[in-house]
Amino acid sequence: MGKIKLKNIKIHSNHGCLREEMLIGSDYRVDLEVTADLSKPAISDQLNETVDYVHLNNIIKEEMMVRSNLLEHVAKRIVDRIFLEIIEVTEVEVTVSKINPPIGGDVENVSVKLKITR
Template sequence: MTTRIELKEMRFYAYHGVMPQETKVGNNFVVNLILTAPLEQAVRSDELDDTINYAAVYEVVKEQMDIPSKLIEHAAGRILYALKERFPQLAAIELKLSKLNPPFGGDIHSASIILDETYP
């Protein structure tokens, strides 16, 4: 059985960016996650200790989003590594970090980085 946890549209106001205005004014960001882990025991037991606590995942993401980065690639990488450290049972992480309305003079909804990591 493959088990995945999906957390969609986690929204944050953060200060990631290369331009000086981005680090002073900030911007809206959205994080989407799909976490793969062996959670068969939770399917049977109905116990929180047998799964990955969604609230704890959110706190890890929030903690990393609160640290400014020039690049969303760097912020996304920090989130990925922090999640794997906090939840070593993870077999795979798919993470999408989007900056809404990036400030480069075009009509664009968002710019995103997608990281997809599988662990042995």
């Protein structure tokens, strides 16, 4: 087994329950870690035998553009899409963070982390 990680993917999107969040949006950061058997591509050096991190990044970007009220919902959609489209992945851990959330204080970010095994 092995892990592929994508860290600090920065995206602007319109998630949230507040009207302002829906209209002007916020900045987000996504971190992803997937587990898969990487023994074969480690030997073959063939892209078609591994989990393509470009594909993973595209899933994240596309799902982040679909507006949701809750970060939990966005994170679960990312996990579901990865499991649907990349059969080699056996576990996904995704963290979706809202940068400078509108919660009435000096808070760097709020995050939701999901870790789901197939």
